[in-house]
Amino acid sequence: MMANVVVVAAAVVVLLTLPATVIPQATPMAGAATGAATATPSPTPTPSPSPDLPSAALPPPVQATPEFARQVKANEAGMVPVLMYHRITKKRLASIDRTPSQVRQEMEKLARGGYVPVTAQEFVTGKINIPAGKHPVVLTFDDGHASHFALDGNGMPARDTAVGIIYQVAKKYPSFRPVATFWVNQQPFGLRGRKDQARAVQWLTSRGFEVANHTWGHPYLPGLSKKKVAEQLVRVERLLEKLGTGPSDTLALPFGAMPRKRSTVQAGKWDGTRFAFKGVFLAGAQPSVSPFVKDFDWRAIQRIQSNGKRGECRKWCSQYWLEWLNKHPDKRYTADGDPDRVSVPQKLRGIIGSERRRQVNAY
Template sequence: MLSSIPLTRIIMLANVLVVTVAVVVLLTLPTPPARPGASGSGGPTRGPSQPPRPSASPTPDPGLPSAELPPPITASPEFARQVKANEAGVVPILMYHRITHRRLASIDRTPAQVRKELERLARDGYVPVTAREFATGRMDVPAGKHPVVLTFDDGHHSHFSLQADGTPAKNSAVGIIYQVARKYPGFRPVATFWVNRYPFGLQERRDQERAVRWLVGRGFEVANHTWSHPYLPGLGKKAIAGQLARVERMLKRLGVPPSETMALPFGAMPRKRSTVQSGKWQGVPYRFRGVFLAGAEPSVSPFARRYDHRSIQRIQSNGKKGECRKWCSQYWLEWLDRHPRERYTADGDPDRISVPRGLRGKIRSDRKQLINAY
């Protein structure tokens, strides 16, 4: 559907590119200094038996848009037809790394580039959801809109810090997201931050706690990206478990719920995939509803037969030069504009999966009772 090249080859090519660039960046650049005072298993559930939606209470800070989800509706087949709902369609999951005014690596983005891309998404009818909401099937965006997942790897200090007045730094990822949400009220201010041992470059526990609680309390997701960002295929089962469990232990101490999602460092999957899906180390368990790769195309719907929660595709945020000619965000967003029927379009109803009648067979068999075909 998306490419004539087999998916396994796409994953291999994209991940090799990302691994190569990321390794060079990590080896040549120093760890950012601390900034004191700154700051599953199985598929998704949907329907009457699903768990409560993750909390995303309106922010108490004046002037900051809320992450509250819209009230649910009941979608009839005729209504689904009117809004052109297709919940078997693909979802762009965008991958960001550092945000810096001067790009030192191809995976870096400037604040202006991030702002421009998010504004494009807002104008095109995309509404952000977190990786957790995607993996658990809770993409309850308004009818006729399209979910997009904004993900930020490595917990870099450019992703989040607070100014003296307690508001997010203007050119941080969170600051930019709020600016776009203020300009485009339908653009929900949420994202997923996958962190290592020093979330957002912070080394003091009180600063880490302040940062992650600020984010989680406003609907953002802070989750697992391993302790020291190693190349997992080079580690044994016990070492991998230690990498993941140490982050879970840290997040628990900081007041964050257990991670339901994780992103593979360098997008590199261990030979035995089960080692990163669930396990235990020194009495600390972990279990993920979604394991995310590093490229190179939109993800299939979490309700689709082809969906595999153990290896979820992402798209690197970038232009169309060099290796990104057909693999990165600008290419794929343009592709989705030209192929709107391939894109996930919501029905606004959390208890139904609305699709054109001809796509009924693309929905997983354990979700057929929820299909609302037109």
């Protein structure tokens, strides 16, 4: 956990020392007239009923025998990269920013490497129903920034937003399933009006994306009382309900900072409204273990910051870890294509959690 502590400290320093223009603010939607940075975004266009976009539908499952699992080198006890993104900007103003080109290149690399996206919710609940021989990756975006999702004048995802890039990669590589998780604060995707927020959230969730909780005001949770933490979480849960989604199954901790009492962010209530998560995500700094193994802790799931290999990222960020997993294929999660079985090499059957033991397909 030491790596995560260092990453949390670095994230707090970066985000708290950024100039005001770097902190996520409402910005115009793609296709809107250019104006001041604080201008109210234009309304999100109503999505076309039959958009020309790749589907997030999962392929038909197969029945995995031990011999089939051996052939595809299945290892569903392996490690899974949960990638963490923040703002996507043409010019990086902070170390955690990524340019559209950097995001696009990384996702194309994932696609070529046999990775198939699943949402954070699918991951924590074990619904990793991807094709045999493929590897799951969880694409996560913090803060609900305007650079994550906007629609152009034709009602299609703006090219250089996160969603636009994901669909571009999915068109180029059909096995790259177009889904991701967006953890939002009080102003999803930089939109101020509730109707615009609802259109955006429903556009995403109707196409397989997950929109979930990242607290109302992005505070440093260890500095808040239990009541204040619950208020931060409930206010987002109430917002998402009004927007037509939720309750959230997953939570990303602001700055990756865990409150002193971990149960504070797992379940609770404020002002008569309850919350309960199935997965709580940190800010780094290594791949997550499989949700099927004994060591999986849904209360503190590791993520990897999307970045290069300079400075603190030398061994903690996405470029390093994706190269490491490629060099150690026996350590990463490889699917068997069978949602009813957990396929692993015989030597690993003992590390599968008791609740999944009847599903073990060892070879």
